[in-house]
Structure formats: structure tokens, C-alpha cells
Amino acid sequence: MKRKHIILFFFPLSLLWLSCTLASSATTDPEPAVEKTGFIGAETCKDCHETQYASYAKSVHFKPSIKGPQSQDACETCHGAGAMHVEKGGGRGVDIFTFDKNTDPLAKSARCLTCHGKTPDMDFWDLGVHNRNDVSCDSCHDLHTASGSQKPKEPEVCFGCHRDIKVAANKRSHHPIIEGKVSCSSCHFPHGSLSKAMVKADDPQQLCYTCHADKRGPYVYEHPPVAENCLTCHTTHGSIHEKLLTEKVPNLCQDCHDWQRHPGTPYDSKTAFTGQSPSNRYFGRSCLNCHGAIHGSNTFENNALTR
């Protein structure tokens, strides 16, 4: 590792230590007391909901040092005052707020956003596709176990709704999603974003260039569809075609390129290795046998993207 990289690595480390020091000296102003009615306390809840209380007790929500349920009204912070619920002898949803699947998703998320709404990650929640499609916090997060834990983890939690993506991610050509090397949240921001499909970039190209920086150019000779949208030729999650292509080469190329000689030549099974007239425009990697610089070329004397 070069010296400058070591410096860059330890720079944030130093700032972190500084942050720790500041954190230890930070003080919090006490919240003004507010008179509340109808609250019964967690011990009463625990009498009937022992299992739920036990899992809550293991969660980050239980930590009294954070501005979470335990430092407020415990169970009733999220479920609301329980006096009427107890008075009526309990029962699912009887005068108590529950996070059941039939509860209004917006209402469920609103409970969580009371505290979590102020975190920067939730800036775009109101404008995001998930919120607008009735996906609530508890659709993906387990509220009673460890901090923000998903149920289950990615990608399965996402596959639960996105069936087409699950199928695509298992195809012969795919990004390493099922291998755990790329997670859904590597590319998408599930809490909302301004971009299409809530990707973590302004557009698909800039997202792809995050990992594929070798493709971003600038090139002496560009391939305009590459510069405008990677998704003209590639699909994102998986494909039956090599390199996540949307169609097979040469068809994908010939859908756009017709010219004298080979771009307009038909390549049928006669042009395969085993055919009557094999053609290196068709067999093997087809067009890519010659046009290796398909994303762009930097030679000074070539505009056919072969060098």
C-alpha cells in the first residue's frame, strides 16, 4: 500500500478518535416533563406478552441511553397507551396499536418515523417509491430484535416482493447477488431516492461506474448508447445471455448497425463452426471477436471500436 493511501486510511481513523473524545464529553439536556394519561407501564404488558417483551429486551430499542422506547414509555411508545386495552381484557388490536399486516402502512411507518424520521437516511422517505406503495418499516425490519435487523437479510427480504428480481438473480449470467458480494442496497436506496428504481446515483451510468470505473471514459471514440444508458444493452440483475446482455450478440449489435459488408450480413446456423461457411463474425464471441473496444476506444486512428 502506498504511503498516501495509508495516510488517507488513518485520516478518518484520527477523526473518529476525535469524535469519541467529543462524544464522551457531550451532555444532553433533559426533556421537559409531559403529563401523560392512560399509560400502564411495561411490567403490565409483560404479564401477557412475555415472549414479545423478551425479544424487545434484547433489542437496541431497549437501551435506555438512546432516545428510544425504553427511555420514553417502553412498549407504549410505539403501541400507544395501554390502559383501555387492559381494561377491555386485551385481545389483538383491541384499543391498542399493532403492527399487524392489516394495519395502515402509513400509520405503522409514522410510529417509527417519530424517532427515525430525523435521521438523514430518511430524507427521501416521503418521496420514495416504497412509501408510496404501502411498504412500511416493519415490512423489512424486525422491530423487536437487534438494531434495525431485517427479516430475513438481503437479498431474501427484497426477493419477498420482487419475484422477478429473484428469478433474474439466479440466472446463468448475473451480478454476484446470491453469492452475497453485491447486496440490493449496494445499488438501491430502499428508504427513498429521487432517481428511478431508487438507485444510489443520479442515473444508471453513474451507478454502474461506481464499480466499473474502467468503462466511464472519456473516450476518443465513443459508442453513444454506452454514454447515454448502459441498460440499452445490459440488464442489471441477471440474464440468460453472457455479460448480462439483453439479447445475444450479433443480434443485439445488428439491431442498430447496418452497413456495407458484415454489419448487414445475415448470420444463420451455416456460419457456425459446424456450418457450411463458418464466419468469425458469428461463431464464438461474434462481433466481439474484433470489436474489443465496444465501450469506447482511445486509439487515434480508429472509429470502428476494434482497437
Next chain:
Amino acid sequence: MKDTSLLLIASALLLLPIDGRSLAAEDADMRGAVELGGRIVDSDDESAKFMEYRDLDDGFIGNFNFDYARDSYFFGAEGQNVGLDDQFYQITGGSYEKFKYAFFYDEIPHNLSFGARTFYSGIGSDNLTIDTSTPASQNTWKSFDYEVKTKKYGADVKVNLAAPFYFNFGVNRQEKDGLKPLGSGGFAGVVEMPEPVNYKTNNFTVDGGYRSDQLSFKLSGWYSTFQNDNNFLDWQNPFSGVTETNSLPADNNYAKIAANMIWRQLPLMSTLLVNGSYTNLSSDFSVYEIGAAIPAGLNQTSFDGDISTTRLSASFASHPVQKMDTRLFYEYYDRDNDSTVIEYDDDGNASHLFDYSKNRMGLDANYKLPFHTRINGGYTYESVDRNNRPDGDSNTDNLVFLKLKNTSLDFITARIEYSYLNRDTDENHDLTGLTITDAEYITQFVQRFDVVSKAKNALKFAFEFSPLDTFDFGLAYTYVNNDYHDVTLGRTADKGHEFYVDFMWRAAKILNLSGFAGYEKYQADSNHYNFSVNQFADPTIDDGNPATYRWYQSIDTDFWTVGLSSKIPLLQDRLQLNLSWQYQKADGSSDFTTEGLAPLLPINNYDDYHITTLDAKVAYALTDAMDVTLGYMYEKLTYEDNQYDGYNYNPSLTYLSGAYTDHDYENNVGYLTIRYKF
């Protein structure tokens, strides 16, 4: 483990709670696990596809995780596939509501093709030479693997000490090393050769802002450098003996700054967001770095690549009435390419700098109808103006959509969505001075599917059934049809059907069974024209020459998949059996019709494949803290494709290296692990 990862992890260990007493504090919660074991792989075929993103050789298995939390502080460490090519390590920690950090080190193999062959010397370098006078003698060729290994490591820190202000930063580095296939050549002959991959990408990100109930703003920056050890590849052409040069990805620098501001709690319960960003991408090099002969009539000896983008957007979301929410949005995007224009042959050839601008605006609304029904509709207008893209000089898109969702029955959720897009495109071909026998004359007849005028219809519906607390069932269907307008040459239409079902059944404590199935069909039709030098470049005219003719292609692809997965507790809390099975099949074909004299033969095996996967795992809890797992995995892939059948390394005027020929595999994997939890 490599030095870099050791440094990373050792550094991060500094972040462990340094007060020894704190580890044993009363409020401390400490848990973790260590898993050790071994794996045996029985492989008939050494296939890169089987190992594409994973290391599944015989050997050691090691995983660990550790979580420590006190009332205000947390720390976690995780390691997966320790010592293997796909190892991953992560350390996270922080103080609740104050700061968080994460350090990671990840290795990702990408095995492309094993057992490739070449007559070249200098594999992995930027100079491939032929050290034999007879490259056609394949018994002298060298064997190598096409594989690219990626290492990613870095750190992210989020600081929120002075709430409502926050500050985040991150640094990471990605290194890619290996070989990938590169095709080059020309009419005199074609060569497939190993391209060296030695990339390094450094990323630095920083953002900070303010967040309150009414207002938030954020400033962010990203700086990225890409370095390639080999910007050009010299290779000796086996047909001419001459050393030629191919360009490889050039070093580049990328910078982005962005800002956004959000106002909430405006009248009508509205939220207004404005966002802006600017990016710049640069790269420069000289013709002298290439080493090849300088082209005649070259106008510049150096290239300064400079591409900037500007984006401005605004969005206004409201709840004007209780049952309704609305959204208005506008976006402007501009790509400005100020790179050097390269001309040679005294302006006979020139690079064409591509840039474009886009305006997009629209509105959509959600309204709650009676009977638990929600209706959502919207309209989007988009216009794009391009420079140096005469086939798509500009286009306007009009998109409308309508969605309905109903949950009137507790156990059913139904959704249906329809969208219609109409695209009108203007072309701007400069045909000045061209005659019908000039090849470029044909450009006016080529309509490309990514920009051409079209109508797109999409229909989706989905149902979720939950008739029992223990049983869920879902199905979804999607139909998409693109009808490209006024296409003389190019794709005329494509359509796809996708159908999926899945279920989950939790049979008390006896069985947890889930399954899914999918079917996808894709069809595309296209028109083409065969002509040669000095023949008519006009497919609408019959020139009486049998060598020029129109031909038509239809692509048809079917894909099926089905999977089952079960969890069976054989002994409650002691012995569990997990079984899963998955099968998928792809079947592609291509049919032709032609106006030429010679018939065109259909292609029947076109990316056809079958994959069968079986996983079985038995986990037995020896004690509360220790369990042992015995697992077995079977995977089989068979691939048939007309372009690879009868693969020949040295057909006429071609030298291939065997890239992507090792598709098939049938492998059995057995493993045994023991895990200790604390």
C-alpha cells in the same frame, strides 16, 4: 491474508473498547460464533462458471462473528470464508446516536473461463509477442485462465455529535487484477488474446448537512481516481507479423458535488425538495504514449477528455386532502462533452463528441377510494436533445400510468398497473454529397431501438393470498410490448411475458416449506439489409442485384424456473434438516426469412441451458453453545449454443483462445462444520 487486509483489520481493532473493565461491564451484551470445518469437491469438469463468484475448492471453511454492546456503545466483527478467494471481513461500531464506523475488506473472484490457450508470450503484460514461427501449432500454445480478482477495502464514518448537524465520510479502494478476453483484428484476420487487467480505483466521499422536522439540507462530494497499469496493449499480429496496438481503459478522474434542500410541513402538508449536482470526468494522454505509428493528417497529438454533467431537479409532494397525495416533479440533465476532437486523414475521419440534454417533468396522484381501494395515476413528459446522434437527434416521450390496489378482503391484496409510453423521435441526417452507392447513405434507413419512435404498453398484475396464518401464496404477471414505428432497418418490435408464483407454508413445528416458479418469454423481430461496397445502400429500391437483399429475423426465448425449499426440525431445537432444489431452463432460437436467393437456416440452440441445484444440510445442536452441520450440494449445468458447438481454436483467418468454452459442469460438494457460539 494479504498485508492490506491485515493492516485494515489491525487498525480497526484499535476501536475496541480500550478500557478492559468495560468489556465485562454489567450492561454489556456480548455474543458471537466461530465456525470451522472442511469441504470436499468432486468435479468432473473444471468450469469457471461453477466458480464464477465463489471459491469452492477442497479445503478449509472458517467463519466468525462477534457482537458487543453496552448501553451506549456497540462493536461488531465478522469474517466470512476466511482465507479463501472470496473472503470478507467487516468491523463495525460506534456510539448510539453519536457516530458509527465501518471498516471492510472484501475479495470477489470473477472467474471467466478456465483452461484458455494462446500462442502469445507475455501473458499479463502490455506486450504480447509470438515466440514461435508457427502459431498454428496448437500443441505449443500456453494454457491460462481468464479471471479477474477484485479486492475492495475501506472505511465509512457517520458522525452525528452535534445533532441536528451531521457529517459522513468514507474512503475505499478497489483493485482488480487478472485477465479477460480481448478480440481484435480486421478483415485480414481475427485474434482473441488475453487482456491484462490491473485497475485501481480510489474513492473519497464526504457529505454533511442539517436535519430538522421542517428543513434539511445536505452537501456532498465524491472524488474518484481510476488507474490502469496498462493503458495500451501491443500485440503481434500473427497474420502480418506487425505489432499492433489496442487501447485499454485509460486513467481517469471523476469528481462530483451535489446539494439538496428539503422543506417540510408546508401548506397542504407539502414537502418541497430541490436538488443539484455537477460532475466532471477527465482523462488525458498523448499519441506518443500509444507507441503505434502516428496517423497521417492527425490534427492533435494529445487528447484531453473532459465530460461534465449538470443535474437540477425539484419535487413537490402534498396531501391536499386526507385521502389524497400528489407529487409534481421536474428534472434537467445535461451532458457536455468538451473533449478534444481527433481528426486524421486530413479531416477524412474524425471523432464525434456525443452529448445530450434532457428535460423531464410530471405529476402523479394517489387517492383512497372506498372498499380499501387505492388508485394511483400519473403523467410524465420527457424531451431529449442529442448532439452527434443523427438517428435520434431529439425525442419527446409522453408516459401515462394507472395503478389500482385493493385490500378489501383481509386475505387478498390485488394490484394492477397499466402504463403507456409514446415516443416521437426526430432524425437529422446530413446526406449532403452522398450518393446511393455510398455506404453512409444507408444511415437514413436505420432506426435504432434505443431512440426510435415507439409505443410501449406495459401491463402488470399481482395477487397476494394469505388464507391462513400459516400459508401465503402469490402470483404476478407482466406484459411489456414495444412497437417501434416507421422502422426500415432495425428492431421493429419486441415483447415479453413474465409469470411468477410463489408460496410459503408453515406447518406448525413440523415443516416450513416454500417454493417458487417462473416462466418468461421474450420475442423480438428485426429488419436487415445485406449489401456490399459500391452496391445500392437503399433497402427500399430493388437494384436487380441478387447480392443485395432484405432479410428478417425473429428471436424467441423461453425461460422456466422452479424451486422448492424446506426446513424440517427433525428433533425440536436439536436436529434440523434444510433441503432446497432449483431447476431452470433456457431455450432460445432464431428464425429468418430472406428476399435473397440462398435460404437462411434457423438457429435452434441459442443460449440454451439447464441448471439443476440441490442443497441438503443437517444441523445438530450438540449443546446450547455448539452445533455441527453436515451439508451436501449438487450442481449441474449443461449449455448448448450454436456459436460454440464444435469450437475450433484456429478456423480460417482466426485465432481464438477458448474464452467462455468451459460452460458445462457437474459437481458434488460435501462439507462439515462445527460452530461454537458464545
